[in-house]
Amino acid sequence: MLRQEDAPLFGEDDDTINQRKSKIRHPLASFFHLFFRTSAILVYLLCEILSSSFIACMVTIILLLSCDFWTVKNVSGRLLVGLRWWNQVDEDGRSHWVFESRKAQSKNTPSSAESQIFWLGLIVCPIFWIIFVFSTIFSFKIKWLAVVIMGLVLQWANLYGYVRCKVGGKNNLRNMARNYLGVQIFKQAMNRTEEP
Template sequence: MADETEDVELNEQERTRGGAVMMRHPVASFFHLFFRVLAIVAYLLCDWISKNFASCFVLIITLLSFDFWSVKNVTGRLLVGLRWWNQIDEDGRSLWVFEAKKFVQTSRGNNTGTEVEERIFWLGLIICPLIWTVFFFTCLFSLKIKWLYLIVASISLQAANLYGFLRCKAVGQDGRPPDSRSFTGRHLLQRPDLIFGIL
């Protein structure tokens, strides 16, 4: 009887390692990368696809807008349990809210992503703005000025999500919201575990 219990436990562990629970939210993981990678590919192939700058601009900004919305509203919540938003209070002031879900382990596990999905989330969130930054310097040195507008808009959308989720991660680790006036690059330098813990 004890052997049967051990076999069941071992089979459960093998199934978890074997891939059945590797990806708890495969669709969310796919769409976390889909729009941002498609925008980069569209940017790289834009000269071959169309000579019309306006159509390329609209296509890429549309893809990055879909990416911004899906990451902020769907994949951040499902894969890492983080969310952020803006709300207007009674006085008309704009308030930014950053939340980190408190993880409670139940018999079924938690409903956020696995470790693999968490890595996909953070790597996609960090690497893509770096790629757009490389594009920025490439355009700057090759004097393709009209493309700089597109690249600056792309960096802005992706950097906003990265900043928001880093703020959320800081809330989750401290257990209290950070002071909005003091959260700058200096705060990140004081807390290198925020970035290095991601990778």
């Protein structure tokens, strides 16, 4: 079941917030949004050069991925794009997705630069982990498979949650896909009728 709420996010009701003129109003959140993600990728790529201990590398990567998951889900999503999601289990054991978005009339609307940083980091990094999964399988480095799958799962969970939060539930995603396909089919039909 999908539930969407309009709720004030932290800092939204604060009148003492200093509005900066720069495009990036939350540089620390922007930095850590990208820092943990890229650090986990860099440690994975440079692990054999940095340390000969598989366990030390694995623990470092998983800690970085966990810090990234928490930071994106609880801090940078709220500050950079005004979105927040979580999964709640009720007394009956049913799972409910809950989404919050900053009110449109809020004075703390996210800047386009922060939004681009957020979505770029959120989309690009899971692509790297997908590549790492296939490269691990094809190079027969099976001991790394659990690490790269963990990276993919944690990064994909945030991406999935924020896409659903931005677009809405599964019905909205299906409607968007149908509308897009309908528009494409209509354009092709119009192009064919215009050709002699």
